[in-house]
Amino acid sequence: MLIPATSTEYVHIPITPPVGVDITGTPPKLAFLPVSSRGNPTVGDWQAGVWANGTEARLLVGPDGGAITLTAGDYRVYVSFDPPGSENIVRLSGYLSIT
Template sequence: MVIPATSTEYLHVPVTAPAGTDLTGAPVKIAVVAHGDNPSDDEWHTAEWADDTARLLIGPDGGALTLTRGTYRVWISVDPPGAENIVRLAGSLTIN
């Protein structure tokens, strides 16, 4: 995905839950990082559900974070009911 640095918009991360699992009420977080390591605790941002997609508002006009030009790794964390807390690399994002 490519987003201009001047744009404020939702970053959408599609999520496919296992059959029979409802993630609607499960806490979800998104991290957008420029480094190759796993996100640190302070890089996670609380996201929200929009159907089967987690979304986070990013950008200079009220976004959870403002990104400068570059390539970023997008991570998602979902905490469904039970013992699991699932963390996955969701893809990449280019800000131009």
């Protein structure tokens, strides 16, 4: 995905939950790490997202009221969700370029 740095818009992440598990009971979290950073997201990297359509996490990104404003660069996008049970799932969901 490519977004200009001046744009404020939702980043949408499709989620495939475990079979038969309702994941909408807790909000998803999203993290954006520069591609040059090779570590996993830490507690301070996560932003609280919302569910759209039940299986799509989204977060408003950008300078006009976004949860986070990203500078020009390339980012790895992570999503985390905590379904009922013992799992707490973290996935690398894709890449985002800010121009």
